[in-house]
Structures are given as C-alpha cells and as structure tokens.
Amino acid sequence: MEPRSDTVQEDFNYDPDRNYDEVIMAQQRIIEKEIAESQPLISNLLTFDEIVEEYSDEDSVYRHKIEDLKGRYKNMRKTRGDGNCFFRAFGFSFLEKLLQDADGYKSFVDVVHKSKDMLISLGFPQFTLEDFYDTFVDIVKQVECPGTVEKLLETFNDQGLSDYFVVYLRLLVSGHLQANEESYIHFIDGERTVRQFCSQEVEPMGRESDHIHIVALTKALQVPICVEYMDREGLACNAFNFNPSDATDEADPKPTVTLLYRPGHYDILYPL
Amino acid sequence: MAGSALKRLMAEYKQLTLNPPEGIIAGPVNEENFFEWEALIMGPQDTCFEGGVFPAHLTFPPDYPLSPPKMKFTCEIFHPNIYADGRVCISILHAPGDDPMGYETSAERWSPVQSVEKILLSVVSMLAEPNDESAANVDAAKTWRDDRKGFEEIAKVTVRKSLGL
Numbered sequence: 135m136e137p138r139s140d141t142v143q144e145d146f147n148y149d150p151d152r153n154y155d156e157v158i159m160a161q162q163r164i165i166e167k168e169i170a171e172s173q174p175l176i177s178n179l180l181t182f183d184e185i186v187e188e189y190s191d192e193d194s195v196y197r198h199k200i201e202d203l204k205g206r207y208k209n210m211r212k213t214r215g216d217g218n219c220f221f222r223a224f225g226f227s228f229l230e231k232l233l234q235d236a237d238g239y240k241s242f243v244d245v246v247h248k249s250k251d252m253l254i255s256l257g258f259p260q261f262t263l264e265d266f267y268d269t270f271v272d273i274v275k276q277v278e279c280p281g282t283v284e285k286l287l288e289t290f291n292d293q294g295l296s297d298y299f300v301v302y303l304r305l306l307v308s309g310h311l312q313a314n315e316e317s318y319i320h321f322i323d324g325e326r327t328v329r330q331f332c333s334q335e336v337e338p339m340g341r342e343s344d345h346i347h348i349v350a351l352t353k354a355l356q357v358p359i360c361v362e363y364m365d366r367e368g369l370a371c372n373a374f375n376f377n378p379s380d381a382t383d384e385a386d387p388k389p390t391v392t393l394l395y396r397p398g399h400y401d402i403l404y405p406l
Numbered sequence: 407m408a409g410s411a412l413k414r415l416m417a418e419y420k421q422l423t424l425n426p427p428e429g430i431i432a433g434p435v436n437e438e439n440f441f442e443w444e445a446l447i448m449g450p451q452d453t454c455f456e457g458g459v460f461p462a463h464l465t466f467p468p469d470y471p472l473s474p475p476k477m478k479f480t481c482e483i484f485h486p487n488i489y490a491d492g493r494v495c496i497s498i499l500h501a502p503g504d505d506p507m508g509y510e511t512s513a514e515r516w517s518p519v520q521s522v523e524k525i526l527l528s529v530v531s532m533l534a535e536p537n538d539e540s541a542a543n544v545d546a547a548k549t550w551r552d553d554r555k556g557f558e559e560i561a562k563v564t565v566r567k568s569l570g571l
Binding site: 206215218258259261263264265266269294297298305307333334335337339340341 | 410413414417418419420421444470471472502514515516517520521528562
C-alpha cells in the first residue's frame with residue numbers, strides 16, 4: 135500500500151486553546167460506553183464450548199487450558215471488564231452460594247452488621263457510608279426471601295444497585311487493610327501508607343484488583359476463594375487458594391467462590 | 407441512580423449547613439435542582455488570596471458519588487491549577503486512571519467516600535499552595551515559579567475584583 139501523504143501526524147497542529155486531556159478522557163468515556171453496551175455486568179451461564187470460540191485454532195495454549203478447565207468445571211459466567219470485575223464476580227457468586235446455605239447466610243449477615251461501625255471507627259464519615267451500606271444490606275437480604283438466582287442476576291445487572299454493592303465491598307477491603315495495617319504495609323508499593331493505598335487503589339471505582347485485595351476480602355468476610363489462573367505459561371491452569379485462616383498446617387477449606395483469572399480480568403467458575 | 411445521587415447530595419447539603427467548614431459556603435443554586443451548586447470560597451489567610459471571596463459553580467453527574475462533580479470558578483482568577491475559563495483542575499476531582507495532569511501517585515483522588523466538603527477543602531489548600539507540576543494555566547504556573555512578586559500583584563487585583571472594589 136502506498137503511504138498516504140495526508141497522515142494524521144502531518145495534519146496535527148497543536149492548538150494551545152484546545153484541551154487535549156479532556157478530548158482523551160471523552161474518548162475513554164466512549165470506549166467505556168461501548169463496552170457497557172456490548173457486555174452485561176454478569177452474563178448468563180455459559181459452556182466452555184462458547185468460550186473456546188474466543189480463541190483461534192492456532193492458540194493451542196489457551197485451547198489446551200480450556201480443555202483442562204472442562205475437566206473440573208461445568209460452567210462459567212462472564213463479567214464486564216470495567217475494573218470492578220473481581221468485586222462484582224465475587225459478590226454475585228458468593229450470594230448465589232448463600233441461596234443454598236442458611237447458616238453461611240446468618241453468619242455473613244452478622245459480619246455485615248458489625249462492619250458499618252468498624253468503618254465509622256476508622257474515620258469514614260457516616261453520611262458518605264450510609265447509602266452504600268443500606269443498598270448492600272438490601273441486596274444481601276434478597277438471599278432469604280427466599281431468593282432466586284434470576285432475581286440476583288437481575289439485581290447485579292442493574293448498574294446502580296450493582297455498583298453500590300461493589301463500592302461497599304471495596305470499603306470492606308479498605309477497612310480490613312487499614313485495621314490490620316502492620317500485616318499489609320510491606321506489600322504496598324510506591325512508598326505509600328496503607329491509608330493512601332486504600333484511597334487510590336481500593337476505594338475508587340474501576341481500580342483493578344490485585345493479590346492484596348483478594349487476600350483482604352477473604353479475611354474480612356471469612357470466605358475462602360479459589361482463583362484459577364489462565365495465562366500463557368504451562369499446560370494447565372494454576373489454582374490458587376486464598377484462605378481466611380493463617381494456619382498453614384490445616385488443609386485448604388473448600389472454596390466458597392471460584393473465579394477464573396485471565397490477564398486483567400476475573401470471571402465466575404462453577405465446579406463439577 | 408439519580409435518586410441515590412439526590413439523596414446523597416441532600417445529606418451533604420445538610421452536613422455542610424450544620425457543620426460549615428471555615429471559609430466555605432456551598433449549596434444548591436435552587437432547591438428544585440440539587441445537581442447544580444454554587445460555592446463561595448474565602449481566600450486563605452496569610453496567602454496572596456487572603457481577603458478575597460471567590461464564587462464557583464459545581465455540576466454533579468447523575469451517578470454522583472460514583473463519579474466526581476466538575477467545578478468552575480465564575481470569577482476571574484489567575485492560578486496554576488485553574489484554567490483560564492475558571493475550571494478547577496485538581497486530583498480529587500479525578501478518579502485514578504483519569505490522569506489529565508499526571509498527578510503524583512500520592513495525590514488525593516476521587517472515590518465515592520469523598521465529598522463536596524473534601525473537594526472544597528482541597529481547593530482552599532490549592533489556593534494556598536499552587537501545584538506548578540501539573541499546571542492547567544501554564545502562564546500562571548510560570549509567573550508563580552519565576553516571578554512570585556508579579557503573581558502576588560495579580561492575585562491582589564483578583565482579590566479586590568472579587569469584592570467588587
């Protein structure tokens with residue numbers, strides 16, 4: 135192809151009165167909107183045959199790993215890639231599990247009720263906390279009505295409700311990290327305090343979750359999580375268990391929530 | 407979720423009325439529309455903006471507080487972190503990732519537990535301590551850096567103008 139002479143680069147004349155930063159941010163909003171229109175926040179149940187189509191025939195590593203998953207899991211749900219996928223995937227999957235676990239539900243409700251005062255004691259202003267807490271509690275209560283998977287799915291695909299639920303999970307992680315500062319300070323990069331890390335990497339919506347967020351959520355809610363890591367290394371997915379207890383001599387408890395990690399993104403897995 | 411935004415804005419208005427921070431007055435332009443606020447900010451003591459009263463406008467998005475508001479001074483003000491048209495450009499008005507100015511990693515960012523009060527307090531600090539590393543008004547940043555006296559002169563004129571003198 136002949137190189138075109140009227141390339142963008144030549145046309146570009148810096149206009150000092152134009153705000154380029156805002157143009158870039160506006161473009162980001164458009165991309166986010168496109169993602170929002172094409173992906174539900176939480177999808178219906180999918181089979182691995184549907185997932186495998188995302189990869190080309192030549193992509194033998196990923197195709198292999200999907201075969202590996204098929205041996206251990208029956209289904210998955212995809213979540214929207216908006217930076218909140220870990221929290222949203224966890225939230226939906228956990229409440230879905232509680233539909234079948236009345237005791238687990240009761241002890242979770244206790245943890246939730248205590249959490250608000252804990253967060254206030256850490257210095258979160260009550261008037262900024264209240265709406266998120268109230269929405270969170272309302273959604274958790276949908277489990278016992280008796281709740282249905284369909285109703286939960288509808289709630290988690292309602293952007294407003296779903297986002298408020300995610301905000302409160304983020305606050306629970308922030309609260310746990312701050313209350314146990316000495317255990318986490320050495321895992322924080324960039325010479326930041328735990329408080330700074332929380333206000334920049336945990337509390338804002340859309341900030342992606344790292345190992346430290348998962349560890350903190352597991353411990354804050356006392357819920358074991360298993361993450362299947364699917365990357366380009368090796369032939370099988372690597373399962374990693376996050377446990378609420380620090381005791382190393384105990385066998386790993388059965389995970390309540392299992393997530394699939396592909397670089398930068400979390401989805402929900404359903405064991406066979 | 408405009409209903410949640412409204413509820414939150416009403417709670418914040420109540421909070422600001424009951425416990426007003428020093429040097430700040432803020433509230434909805436009219437009680438029919440809680441998504442447009444005006445604020446009056448007093449120039450901080452012992453700075454070149456001391457004595458001034460600077461009016462500003464805040465516009466809240468329908469998904470507030472998930473997203474931050476926008477803030478714009480409606481008076482003339484020459485400052486490194488305020489665009490020539492009055493728009494305020496400080497880190498707390500941006501979620502992490504929205505990085506128009508390459509803020510330092512330690513800078514305070516928007517999150518749903520921030521508030522109007524926190525924003526306005528940050529703006530007061532910004533008036534007292536301009537950040538010329540991430541300038542919205544390059545002229546103002548240069549003057550602040552290279553000609554502090556000149557900057558203070560301009561600020562004093564702004565203060566008088568803000569008082570209608």
